[in-house]
Amino acid sequence: MCEAPLVGKGLDLGRLPLSHDYHLFGDDDTCQFVPFDLVQCPKCALIQAREIIPGGFLVPKHSWIKFSEPETHIPSLASTIVQILGLDDLTKIGCLSSKDESLALALKARGVHNFWKIDPLKDIGFEGNASGVAWVKDCFDSSFARHLRSMHGGTDVFIARHFLEHVATPSVFFDAVRQLLNPGGFLVLEVPDCEQGIKRIDFSFIWEEHPLCFTMNTFQRMIYRFGYRIVFSKAYRFPNETCLVAVAQPYADLSEREAAGSATTREFEAFEEFVSGFPNRRKQVRMFLEKWRLHGEVALYGSGHHANTFLQVHNVVDLVNIVIDDNPAKIGKYMPGTSIPIKSSTNLLSDRVVLCLSTLGFEAEARVLEAARAFTETGGSFQSIFPKSKNEVFRWLAGPKSSV
Ligand SMILES: [Zn+2]
Structure with a gap:
């Protein structure tokens, strides 16, 4: 905005998979990656990517x-x-x-x-x-x-x-x-x-x-x-x-x-x-998912850019078993740069999922929560990756709040 040099240190996330680069095979290594280093202009305070x-x-x-x-x-x-x-x-x-x-x-x-x-x-x-x-x-x-x-x-x-x-x-x-x-x-x-x-x-x-x-x-x-x-x-x-x-x-x-x-x-x-809170938040998210994994599988709901960012930024690709999405074009493909399969919502009940994390916007989230009632009524926990405050990791939606 003000053309001042972006000299400060920011939140350097390295290279992230392009969020719509879904692929057909779990071992596909052709995924495209882009750099992401979030910085703030020291003069006008605009938060921006160092590289566009x-x-x-x-x-x-x-x-x-x-x-x-x-x-x-x-x-x-x-x-x-x-x-x-x-x-x-x-x-x-x-x-x-x-x-x-x-x-x-x-x-x-x-x-x-x-x-x-x-x-x-x-x-x-x-x-x-x-x-x-x-x-x-x-x-x-x-x-x-x-x-x-x-x-x-x-x-x-x-x-x-x-x-x-x-x-x-x-x-x-x-x-x-x-x-x-x-x-x-x-x-x-x-x-x-x-x-x-x-x-x-x-x-x-x-x-x-x-x-x-x-x-x-x-x-x-x-x-x-x-x-x-x-x-x-x-x-x-x-x-x-x-x-x-x-x-x-x-x-x-x-x-x-x-x-x-x-x-x-x-x-x-x-x-x-925000930047200094990053290492701790990443650790909290990993620990939270590790606890749930002791009891069964973890799913993400929605395969859009929020899901991609969540998986990569928190370094939890190894802790998520499936991504749920009912878009027929996405079912059967894999999340960008990972071997996490995208499956339809019927898999919420059949795949031993204990925790499902919604990555959806609020309009879709309300619809999905209603449709997933069979999952939460049989003991599944439904939570959102968007917390309400900085003191929580996720926002609870339905089912058990913790894995214990
Ligand atoms: Zn500026």
């Missing part, structure tokens, strides 16, 4: 790999946007990726109909999996914005949910959007929050696709730094994650930058505590 992985490397090889974001807050966010910005049927709205479709639908239901969205094939010539944003993250610059403007004209509102955390050079993104917007236009941003993870010493937010890890403070400071004033901002809190939303408008007077403020001592202390 190019989008071309992150595009999923398989068409069946999908990305999803929390959606519960979308109706409320749409109502707020219509109310604050006074949108009507003449308002032209641009959307960056498929992640913006749900908000577009909610705005349509509220009487706004004039939309356009970047077309991977027509606008970029991209033919691969465009479910995430790896295909567009490195090409969204001023010349691309001029191309979009020539196709769609000026835009009153541009929506980019869950994009900013992926980009290597945020100033380029903010400059590009300024070229897309009509005078008085607005940018709607949403990013995942990492502050809860930092406070709870919970490493599961770490993901190779997110080189930028925001707190509300760094998110807001970045928006002001790159020439926008915030007209609405809110943290939408869910049990396992928080989404930071801002609606912002370009300003011309550089003195408005002052409103950004600067990093506080507390922000640096929080990251230091």
